[in-house]
Amino acid sequence: MAILEVKGIKKNFGQTEVLKGIGFSVEKGEVVAIIGSSGSGKTTLLRCLNFLEFADEGTISVNGEVLYDGASERQAKKKLKNSDKQLRRKRLHFGLVFQSFNLFPHKSVMDNLLLAPTLQFKKEVRQAKRAERAAKAKLKKAKTEEEKQAIELELKEKTSLDYSCLAEIKEKAAATLERVGLLDKKNSYPCELSGGQQQRVAIARALIMNPDILCFDEPTSALDPELTGEVLKVIRELKNTDTTMIVVTHEMEFAEDVADKVIFMANGVIEEEGNPEEVFKRPKSEKTKSFLASRKNV
Amino acid sequence: MSFIEVTKQLLSGFGTTCLLFILTILFALPLGLIICFGSTTRFKPLRYVTRAFVWIIRGTPLMLQLFVVFYVPGMLFDSPIFATLENGRFIAALIAFVINYACYFSEIFRGGIESISKGQYEAAAVLGMSKGQTFFHVVLPQVIKRIIPPMSNEIITLVKDTSLARVISVIDIIFAAETILSLKALMWPLFYAGAFYLVFNGVLTLLFGYVERKLNYYKV
Numbered sequence: 001m002a003i004l005e006v007k008g009i010k011k012n013f014g015q016t017e018v019l020k021g022i023g024f025s026v027e028k029g030e031v032v033a034i035i036g037s038s039g040s041g042k043t044t045l046l047r048c049l050n051f052l053e054f055a056d057e058g059t060i061s062v063n064g065e066v067l068y069d070g071a072s073e074r075q076a077k078k079k080l081k082n083s084d085k086q087l088r089r090k091r092l093h094f095g096l097v098f099q100s101f102n103l104f105p106h107k108s109v110m111d112n113l114l115l116a117p118t119l120q121f122k123k124e125v126r127q128a129k130r131a132e133r134a135a136k137a138k139l140k141k142a143k144t145e146e147e148k149q150a151i152e153l154e155l156k157e158k159t160s161l162d163y164s165c166l167a168e169i170k171e172k173a174a175a176t177l178e179r180v181g182l183l184d185k186k187n188s189y190p191c192e193l194s195g196g197q198q199q200r201v202a203i204a205r206a207l208i209m210n211p212d213i214l215c216f217d218e219p220t221s222a223l224d225p226e227l228t229g230e231v232l233k234v235i236r237e238l239k240n241t242d243t244t245m246i247v248v249t250h251e252m253e254f255a256e257d258v259a260d261k262v263i264f265m266a267n268g269v270i271e272e273e274g275n276p277e278e279v280f281k282r283p284k285s286e287k288t289k290s291f292l293a294s295r296k297n298v
Numbered sequence: 299m300s301f302i303e304v305t306k307q308l309l310s311g312f313g314t315t316c317l318l319f320i321l322t323i324l325f326a327l328p329l330g331l332i333i334c335f336g337s338t339t340r341f342k343p344l345r346y347v348t349r350a351f352v353w354i355i356r357g358t359p360l361m362l363q364l365f366v367v368f369y370v371p372g373m374l375f376d377s378p379i380f381a382t383l384e385n386g387r388f389i390a391a392l393i394a395f396v397i398n399y400a401c402y403f404s405e406i407f408r409g410g411i412e413s414i415s416k417g418q419y420e421a422a423a424v425l426g427m428s429k430g431q432t433f434f435h436v437v438l439p440q441v442i443k444r445i446i447p448p449m450s451n452e453i454i455t456l457v458k459d460t461s462l463a464r465v466i467s468v469i470d471i472i473f474a475a476e477t478i479l480s481l482k483a484l485m486w487p488l489f490y491a492g493a494f495y496l497v498f499n500g501v502l503t504l505l506f507g508y509v510e511r512k513l514n515y516y517k518v
Binding site for chain 2: 050051052084085088089091092094095096098100102103104105106115116119120189190191205206209
């Protein structure tokens with residue numbers, strides 16, 4: 001069964017039809033590259049998947065569960081928009097890496113990763129902290145050595161249990177940073193990093209939420225050519241660990257090399273889709289041909 | 299009248315000035331944030347009402363507002379509550395200052411909040427953060443850094459504006475100096491009072507400089 005199933009997505013901005021019925025599916029562990037010229041609706045499509053925009057029509061299903069149904073949404077009059085909690089749960093199926101990174105500038109690299117998961121487990125974390133504080137206060141009051149030892153033992157057991165959640169998150173954050181090769185920068189602030197490093201942090205930040213599908217919105221378009229490589233390398237490595245990804249990109253060689261499936265979009269419709277071989281070497285549509293030709297001349 | 303006697307009298311007035319200043323900051327900052335939410339809400343009627351209110355408060359003299367707060371309740375309910383209460387005059391002045399400064403602060407907050415890029419909200423949204431979490435953990439910390447310079451400006455103005463409270467007979471430091479002037483025909487305590495303001499604002503300037511440097515650990 002496909003992990004992601006998109007059917008008939010339509011989206012208008014005022015009078016402009018941006019998406020005119022997009023449908024495709026993604027298998028687990030598959031990497032899909034979406035290519036096309038500017039204004040073809042690639043970014044809007046990704047934003048609809050992440051519920052930053054709401055499609056007027058069409059359905060989005062993940063693992064067989066219909067997350068979004070444009071027609072019923074319209075009937076229910078923006079119901080989805082209003083139920084904040086539900087919306088958040090649905091968003092967590094997807095991760096999104098932005099063109100402009102959008103790291104939190106006031107937080108260190110580590111805290112950028114930790115913020116969302118700690119807020120998510122806020123309750124557990126608060127309980128753990130409270131338990132530790134209480135035990136420490138008791139420790140101060142303890143008179144005999146025996147009493148102290150007993151409390152210390154209890155503290156160890158209890159906090160190891162309560163803290164496991166927080167510790168788990170921290171461990172995972174460190175492991176994720178390691179994966180993108182930035183563990184040594186964990187205490188730096190985003191402003192101290194290069195663009196490529198910032199984008200790798202952004203990827204790690206998206207990964208830590210365990211999304212079913214990780215989306216990239218032109219992840220290298222804001223980067224110097226020499227920094228593009230390090231970001232693409234990370235995406236390549238993610239492919240090896242069976243991460244399902246949708247990558248909107250202008251890097252044709254990368255798309256050809258990494259993608260399992262390529263989707264070419266033009267004027268809000270999928271003009272052509274298939275494996276990279278077919279799309280790049282033997283394009284059927286005239287539009288695809290002229291797009292690829294214009295790319296080669298650059 | 300000796301220098302020490304004058305200092306004592308001025309200090310008692312300065313205590314009132316400081317209290318008025320501190321309490322105004324304490325109440326006006328959160329109220330300013332609330333007014334800011336009102337003037338940026340998507341609910342149009344509330345937005346228009348709030349903006350009209352801010353327009354009136356910012357568009358009329360603070361001295362007039364002091365009179366309104368002090369006298370109008372008495373005229374409406376036929377009993378001068380602020381004049382009869384023990385600290386009534388001080389409370390009336392505090393209310394007027396809090397409302398007035400909250401409106402100025404709200405505009406500073408609005409400018410700060412609107413300067414945060416949409417990308418920050420979107421990044422928080424796709425990470426599953428709620429609106430409240432986004433505001434308090436992502437937006438507000440960045441807003442605070444950005445609004446320190448205009449805030450310090452406004453707060454220093456507030457120190458000096460507290461002297462307006464004497465129009466409803468709140469005995470602040472200027473009022474104390476004026477009393478000495480009229481009773482003992484001494485001019486210099488008035489200028490001496492000015493030195494109090496100068497020192498107070500000097501300390502505030504240093505404090506804001508310190509906070510600004512503290513928040514300089516990151517750039518945007």
